[in-house]
Amino acid sequence: MNGEGKRVLIVEDDPGLRFTMTDALEGNGFAVTGADNGDEAIRRLLDEAFDVVVTDLRLPGKDGMEVLRAARGNTPPPSVVVMTGYGSVESAVAAMKSGAEDYLTKPFPVEALLLLLGKILRLRSLEEENRDLKRRIQDRSLYEDLVGGSKAMQGIFDLVSMVAETDATVLILGESGTGKELVARALHRRGKRKDGPFLALNCSAIPESLFEAELFGYEKGAFTGADRRRAGKIEQADGGTLFLDEVAEVPVSAQAKLLRVLEERSFTRLGGSETVHVDLRVISATNRQDMKALVDEGRFRMDLFYRLNVFEIRLPPLRERREDIPLLVEHFIEKLGGDRRVSEKAMARLMDHPFPGNVRELWNVMERASILCGEGTIGPEHLPPEFLGVRASPAAIPLPDEILPLKDAVRRFEAAYIEKALKAAGGSKARASDLLRIGRKALWERLKK
Structure with missing residues (x-):
C-alpha cells in the first residue's frame, strides 16, 4: 500500500521490533517517528501532529493507556493501534473501549500491520468526506437560495463568513432583485443570535405617519385607536436580528430614535416614558448605490449612515x-x-x-x-x-397630437408608463415598483399625483 506521507508514531521499547516496523512502513510511503517509552511518546504528541499512533501497552515509564489518553486529547485525534502480548487480549479490549481503533497481538507479521493501517486510513478518509459533505449541506442550508459559483459571489460568501459572528451592523447595497434579504438571512443564520427571531421591515412600504409606531411600538392611549400596548419591530426582534429593507426611506423624524437604538440598544415606545433595552443585531439594505448623496441633500443623518454602514456588502447585479x-x-x-x-x-x-x-x-x-x-x-x-428579440418600435410609444411643455409631456408619459407597469405586475404595487426600479414609497407618491 502507499502511505502517501501519512505520519505514524511507533511507541515500542524493543529496538529490533521498532526498527522492523519503521523500515516496513517507510518502504510503503509512511513518514515514521519512533519513541522507546511512554514519556517520550507523550512529549511527541504535544509537539507534533500524527495520523496514526501504534503503541505497545507495556512500556517503561508511562504505559500505553496513558499514551492512548494523550493521543485522544489532540485535535483532531490520531487513530491509535495498541500492541499486546499473547494472553493480554483483555487489556487490548479495554484500550479499544477507551478509544483505540484496533489491536495487534505479538508476534505479528508486518503485513498485518500494513493491512490494518490501510483499513484505518480508508475509514478516516471516508469519515473526512462525510464531514465535508455535512459541512457543505449545512452551508447550503445557511445560504438558502443564495446561489453562485462566480468569483463575485464567492467574495460575497467570504464577506458573510467574516462578519456573521460579530455584532457589527451591516449595510447591504444592491439593485432590486439581487438577493439583499437572502444575504441578511444568511448573516442571521450564521450569527450568534441564530436561535432568536429574524424580523424584516420594508421601510418604503410604511406611511411616514405610522413609521414610528411600527418600528418602536406604542403605549395604550398614545394616539386615537391605541387601545393597548403594542411592541414594535425593534422589541419583537429582541435576541435576534432586525432587517431594515429600503433603509434610505426611513423618515427624517424617526432617524434620531433609530440612531439611539444602534448606539445604546435602548428606546422608548410612542407615548411612553419607560426606557426599553434590547439585545439585537441590525442589518439594513437599500437599492440606492450612493447613500452619501442623501446625506449631502440633508435627507439622511450622517451619523446614522455611518452607524448603519460599519460593514458594507455590495451585491453584484446578475x-x-x-x-x-x-x-x-x-x-x-x-x-x-x-x-x-x-x-x-x-x-x-x-x-x-x-x-x-x-x-x-x-x-x-x-x-x-x-x-x-x-x-x-x-x-x-x-x-x-x-x-x-421582440422589441417595441418607436412608433409603439404614443405621442400627443399637440406640442405640450416638456414637463407636462413627461408627466403624461410617466402616468401611462406606470399604468403599463401595474398591468404587467397584475395590479401589485410591490411588483410594479420592482419592475420600474423605484421605491414603493416613490411609486405611491407618483400614483397620488
Whole structure:
C-alpha cells in the first residue's frame, strides 16, 4: 500500500521490533517517528501532529493507556493501534473501549500491520468526506437560495463568513432583485443570535405617519385607536436580528430614535416614558448605490449612515455574474419540482438577457416557463417575448397630437408608463415598483399625483 506521507508514531521499547516496523512502513510511503517509552511518546504528541499512533501497552515509564489518553486529547485525534502480548487480549479490549481503533497481538507479521493501517486510513478518509459533505449541506442550508459559483459571489460568501459572528451592523447595497434579504438571512443564520427571531421591515412600504409606531411600538392611549400596548419591530426582534429593507426611506423624524437604538440598544415606545433595552443585531439594505448623496441633500443623518454602514456588502447585479445563470436555473428547476431541463437554445437566450430585475426576474421567468412547459424540455418558445428579440418600435410609444411643455409631456408619459407597469405586475404595487426600479414609497407618491 502507499502511505502517501501519512505520519505514524511507533511507541515500542524493543529496538529490533521498532526498527522492523519503521523500515516496513517507510518502504510503503509512511513518514515514521519512533519513541522507546511512554514519556517520550507523550512529549511527541504535544509537539507534533500524527495520523496514526501504534503503541505497545507495556512500556517503561508511562504505559500505553496513558499514551492512548494523550493521543485522544489532540485535535483532531490520531487513530491509535495498541500492541499486546499473547494472553493480554483483555487489556487490548479495554484500550479499544477507551478509544483505540484496533489491536495487534505479538508476534505479528508486518503485513498485518500494513493491512490494518490501510483499513484505518480508508475509514478516516471516508469519515473526512462525510464531514465535508455535512459541512457543505449545512452551508447550503445557511445560504438558502443564495446561489453562485462566480468569483463575485464567492467574495460575497467570504464577506458573510467574516462578519456573521460579530455584532457589527451591516449595510447591504444592491439593485432590486439581487438577493439583499437572502444575504441578511444568511448573516442571521450564521450569527450568534441564530436561535432568536429574524424580523424584516420594508421601510418604503410604511406611511411616514405610522413609521414610528411600527418600528418602536406604542403605549395604550398614545394616539386615537391605541387601545393597548403594542411592541414594535425593534422589541419583537429582541435576541435576534432586525432587517431594515429600503433603509434610505426611513423618515427624517424617526432617524434620531433609530440612531439611539444602534448606539445604546435602548428606546422608548410612542407615548411612553419607560426606557426599553434590547439585545439585537441590525442589518439594513437599500437599492440606492450612493447613500452619501442623501446625506449631502440633508435627507439622511450622517451619523446614522455611518452607524448603519460599519460593514458594507455590495451585491453584484446578475448581468455582472452571467456565469451563475446556469447554476441559478438548475437551482430554480430543482426548487419548482418536476422532471424538466433547459434546452441549449433557451439557455443561450437566458445568458444573453440583461436581467434588469436580476435574480428575482430570472426566478419569475423560470416559474412561467415551467408552467408553460409542463414536464419536459424548456425551449425558447416558453420564454417571455423580450427573450426572443421582440422589441417595441418607436412608433409603439404614443405621442400627443399637440406640442405640450416638456414637463407636462413627461408627466403624461410617466402616468401611462406606470399604468403599463401595474398591468404587467397584475395590479401589485410591490411588483410594479420592482419592475420600474423605484421605491414603493416613490411609486405611491407618483400614483397620488
